[in-house]
Amino acid sequence: MKGAWLRRQGRRALASEYLVLALSVAYFLVLLPWLPELAHPRNLANLFSRMLPLLLVAMGQTFVLIAGGIDLSVTAVIGLTSVLGASLMTADGGWMAGHAAAVPAGIALMLLTGALLGAANGAAVTGLRMPPFMVTLTSMMFLGGLAVWLTQSQRITGLPPAFLALGGKPACAFGLTLGAALFAHLLLSRSLFGRWLYAIGHNPRVAAISGVPVPTVTLAAYVLSGISGACAAILFTGRLETGSPVHGREILLDVIGATVIGGTSLFGGKGKILWTLYGVLFLTLVDASLNLMFLSDFAIRMVKGALILLAALIDALRHRYETA
């Protein structure tokens, strides 16, 4: 009886959409006596600043995962859009160097490039019916190489202060991320597109029979992922004051990990922007606390890898309970 009760409570906890938030708070509180710096206002500000680009990319990944796909190319999108935007805006011979419209044009170019790259991925997945893993993996290699080739490994400096403020000033970065998050949340939870996306993730054949435009909606999910990568590129480029083909190169596992830790399912059909926020918060908190302990990067990667694996296991268990 007690065992059955415990199993029921365990299932309820696993199924709770606040599980990750509760874990984040518990982790924070447990660590505080040993790491009181964690609660220092400056550290908390750093923590939230670190979350922003990861959250942007993870939100885009959420759309793709809900649709039953995956986007591995997003880090290459960050690098390539950073380089293209910087090339247009830079005072050192940029295409629109010194022009009054350089900043909006640069941002527009970055977002458009992200959208087009996402559309290319989506077209390959839907039109050519190629596996998302393979399409986006090869995109990552190709786009990453293209970004390095375009710059000959050099980084691009001399960017307009107005652009740098977007990523470099916490308030601007927060505003951009908040706006994107609200848009993503409303799109997913309050629009027909969102309902179609969940339907496709649950069962694309049934969705198609029900009249859902499966290829268009799936392609749109990849476009949104590409745009989210471009938004993250704005933040990375601004905070490091440099357009670089290697921006964001290291965060791919964090992106997928945070999304899955938050509760978005790798099997499709399940996910929320709020869950992704919780997942990003938890992973960033773990990363920040381990950094404060000055553990080596290798140790931090091992811990994060283990957490992401655990999250994937929990996702698999949830999926099994729900389909049983």
Add this chain to the structure above:
Amino acid sequence: MTWSLLASLLMLGVGAGCQRSARQAEGAPLTIGVAFETLQTEFWVASIEAFRAEAKARGITLLEAIADGDANRQLEQIKNFISRRVDGIIAVPKDAQTIIPMIRAAHQAQIPMVLYNRPPDPSDAPSITVVADNYSLTKATVSYMAEQALQTGELHPAMILIGDLGDINAIGRRDGFEDAIRPHTNLIQVVSRIPTEWNLEKAQAGVVNALQAHPGIRFIFTSSDFLLPAIVSALKSTGRYHKIGQPGHIILGGFDGDATAYRMLEEGYLDATGVQDVQFEVVSSIQAILDSRAGKPVAAVIKDPGFVIHQGNLKEMASRMWGAGIARQRRP
């Protein structure tokens, strides 16, 4: 009840954090944060070990962070140092431009920051840099190599392995090489310039391709000794790895002064290398922080003159070469 408990715990944590910061200001041992880009080469390993030894000798606590080539991670690590209110920061920048916002952040927090071995790009962000005189040291090294070539009176097609073009040290070494060769272009002609991005695999591929395209290459300079294994491998595979004095010897020179270079000097394969004085740079970095904190004037750039070690002065200079110590420790 639960929320008030949580709120109390949070306040406790914040309070503890503030108290710890206050204790740090009251005369506790100095703490210096050391943020390295990487530990991938012996030079960086020797440097961080020298920092540990020097800090221990001075009773300074060292906090270490390695960014593994990720500029964003380095930014986070330096922000962590600032949050912990360290007394100084020593950083090896991943990139001369991306370090600038980090310098600004440290300056705003009134924490002195020293850049070790790699200067930042020019900007309004004030910092202190301790760096080898890459240009002069390379020029002196390559000039010695050129003297060896001129003594033969024969044409020497030459190759240079250039580092990462985003690294100002690599640019300085390249310029030093070119200026050392310029007066002797009648006998030393550069036929291959290999951009390695400080990557061993790229270097190896580049050297192999260059030796195939220009089989007559007789003069090779590498911008860092850590690339020597790539050169040796390529030369051995083409049967062109000969000691000084043997027919077919290729005049070989490098920069840094690591254990591989010392061993090759001892064995007679390497003609010369420009040695960065790790001890000088480490002591200067820590002293610069102490002097900044004491309000003493500190030069914006502290140059390590280094020295050239070659077959002619190997015995006298080996004790100053940081790689020699490592090589001797590794001997069975």
